[in-house]
Amino acid sequence: MILGLALLSGCDREAREVRGKPLPETAVAAQTSTLFPGGGSAGPEDPRAEMYAENAYHISEGGRLYRQMNCVGCHANGGGGMGPALMDDQWRYGGRMDQIVASIDQGRPNGMPSWRGKLTPTQMWQLAAYVRTLSANVPKDAAPSRNDTMSNIYPRTLAEPEPPSASDPAGAKGPAR
């Protein structure tokens, strides 16, 4: 029983809907601006958001697109670079699923291109779902622990050991002598 209940909770996260979610009649899609620079409040969230946000398959597909579409080029693996970091909790244009989709869809000033017509809406939702995992907003049982790619930090264990200094023939690197 306990076992069953424990697992039941993970159910939705496992579905693999290869066509993406059907578009609800009422959804305004991601066309409307979700920017509220003056402080206004965002409307109710798109109902598709939660269907994508914590689904392991969509997150995984989003991760693949994140690398294939070269998001890494500007955002690195979440740490940022030319583009803003995605793994912190600061969002210039909103960190909600539909807000992230809007950013992908419409593009943003200072270099973020618009992907409208380049990616399908499903793919944008998948990407947004993955982007949200970078800032650890997503349950562990939906988000992958890592990818099979090089992380951007070179592992210390593989680094060349520093050569022993001449003044220290034994090669021991102790604290200041």
Add this chain to the structure above:
Amino acid sequence: MSKATQAGMGGGLLLLTGCAGVQSIAPSGGAHTAAFNNLFVIFLVVCGFFYLLVIGFLGAAILRRRREGDTGVPMLFRAWVALVSVSLVGLAFASWLTDRAMASYSEQGSPVRVRLTANQWWWDVTYFGASHSEDIRTANELHLPVGRPALIELKSNDVIHSFWVPNLAGKQDLIPGRTGDIALLPRKSGVFRGQCAEFCGAQHAHMALTVIVEPEAQFRAWSRRQLATARTPTTAQQLAGMAYVTTRECATCHAIAGTSASASVGPDLTHVASRSTIAAGTLPMGRGGLYAWIADPQGVKPGAHMPYIGLEARELDAVVAYLESLK
């Protein structure tokens, strides 16, 4: 009684008569047809002999008349162990010799150099030309000149796949992070089929590779055609299709040489209509196949990485018309 022997005989005949299909374990088009078939027959004969021996012994043990005091068995025991051991040594040796023989072949002309990169679930093919500008990129189809060795570099972009064209040679895995290689020497013209032989995920079943072995002249002609940039569309509909393909979702993943589409995520489409299948052997190439595939890739090959776009009928007509012209 001896089903194995029957099976063996059948299998042997199958190989020997060469009544093999396009994907049959009879390397009928490969360099080592004779060596493989001989080894197979040796194993079949030895194993069949042992099977008959065991079944004969079993039958005799069950059916024989009983007399008191049987003493013959212990001697036979030693003979049996000796016979099994000697035969196994013989088989192991035959196998090893064949393996050695298959590892080498006499060089005949300069080899064709190809890089085969496996993806979930399609094959990316690159022919190395004399210079970088003469490289040819295609997908899910391998053209090889008959009688010339082909050195194939094997890579994987995601999980482990296995390259297997049974009519030409045995398997070789494509492992991420490693570069493997396999040398083929096709000896017979023909169209063969290969298929990924290592379970690689949802669409492992739909990851086929067409191998076309053709005379040198035809191969050269094919190479020349592949090296050319894509055909310029002629009709208005094709032009509309080109406009869509090169500016919209398609160009996000696919490349068409001579246009602005240059992504390398999905298969190269420069001469897509010259190939015989769509989506790694899932559908035959043709107008019907293209319609089915582009309208709903997830219905044809669920889980494949080509998304469902939801083209309007007019757009779909145009895209298919354009792709169809890319001979």
Add this chain to the structure above:
Amino acid sequence: MIARDGPELQGAELHDRLARTWSRKPGLIGWLSTVDHKEVGRRYAVTAFIFFALAGVLALIMRTQLATPESGLISADRYNQIFTMHGSTMMFLFAVPVMDAIAIYLIPLMVGARTIAFPRLHAFSYYMYLGGGLMLWIAFALNIGPDIGWFAYTPLSGPEYDPGKRADMWAQMITFTEVAALALSASIIGTIFKLRAPGMRLDRMPLFAWAMLVVSFMVIFAMPAIALASAFLISDRLVGTQFFNPAEGGDPILWQHMFWFFGHPEVYIIFLPATGFVSQITETFSGRSIFGYPFMVLALVATGLLAFGLWVHHMFATGLPRLGYAFYTAASMTVAIPSGIQIFCWIATMWSGRPRFAVPMLYVVGFIITFVIGGLSGVMVASVPLDLQMHDTYFVVAHFHYVLIGGAVFPLLGVVTYWFPKITGRMMSERLGRWGFGLLFAAFNLTFMPMHWTGLMGMPRRVYTYPAGMGWDVLNLVSTIGAFGIAVAVILFLVNVFTSYWKGEPAGPNPWGGTSLEWATTSPPPPYNFAHVPVVESRTPLWDVDGGPLPVMTGLQVDERETLMTTLIDAEPDVLEASAEPSIWPLVAAIVTAILFVGSVFTPWAIVWGSIPVAIALIAWFWPKKALEPGEEPVSA
């Protein structure tokens, strides 16, 4: 005053007092806290057969899907889960546990012991096994079934290519079953080494006991490899370690080495107990002791050792150095020598005996006819050039089903028929048994014989569908028809089991005229197995006394669970030792361990917090009892 069995205390009074000592408490708690190896063995076997039936249903679904080309019966995603579940269930939840189940029921009886060694541990083992099986099947029902094959090759099973928790469920099921199997191996080795009846020297042991001894050691050496591998996989998936990530210096091939270092011995862990069954049946029904006993023992030990030296033959296509391949080809072929010796000895036993062809013996004959086909096709795929073509085709599917069904399931069904009267006290129907055997034999060959051709014609394994026009259609349809025949045969067998359980002809202690010690006690055996400890003077104790009473040894306490331990090699009486009382703590320990295991699929903190209740349960389990009176030397009758 300590009461001991002997001339003054025997007959009905002895039976009553022993029964009182060795019985478990009534009620649910009593049922859950039993440490009786016969009860645990029965539960183990019933559970394993339920998993067998479930996995069999999956096989039928797959065969239905493959009956026609381009079939759309089930989706690719479902099919991949189904074939993974079929393989994993058959290997981990049926084949190995069912052999163990029969071993824990019968080994103590065969060696003349009152109980199994470490009785609480083997009860714990059952609950762990049950927990692992339940977890996997509940996950499957919830669409979290693994879809990575029973071999779970990385990186396909890694965090990037298998999103969600599917692979974790598989890997954690391995953890459950490996804990269960290791616990049982300790119990079985302990029983065989220390609880044998006086006089049962190692060279007088029944061959099934020898087989289980070898298998238990194999489990102890093979399981750590998969334990490590699945722990690596889970930590790659859960906390982002890089064991199998090539980009960061990990290696996907490492997984294959570790998996097959376990995976190949696993096949022999399934097959060797089956050879033990065949030996027991052949001996009884031929009416003579097994021909070439020392060679049989050596063959078992040799197989056990060689099994660890051939794992690379699963990896010929990965591109390892070719000279290494030659070694593994030779090693793989070498293993045919002990198998050949065993086959010869069984047939020679029949030859020089007077075989009676009751149903168990029919299964032995069926075993020889089919297993040898599988063995010989195994010799073929051991050859590198042949394997590079046949690997991962239906030829291999045919090969290992001939080995596993012909080589293990046939003897298993034979031995169930053989030991059914011992376990239930009733005979199975001979007529239904013959029909069941005949149908199974025919349907099995109809299913798997065509797969040799399907493989040679190039059909790869693990495809959820295939195109028409490849020449595979008819053969696949035939296989599917055969598969339903197998299902009918299995149903017939089950019908026979159930009707015989209620209405079968009552069996005496020794209905088949067997010679090993399990036939010396009543059917079904009492909770204490033997009223007096039997004494063994040869390999065929019951035939020696020819229906008369066995020589016995007396002097064991009747009001304590006292057992006689004997020396390792010569089985001379050594010490008297109290066996553990029934306890609920193995169940509690299993439950908290299961919570830890299942929790650690989702968060690494489950290991930290889960270890506290596990520690508490184990402390309660092992809480020392009051010291017992030191046992005196047993008194011979």
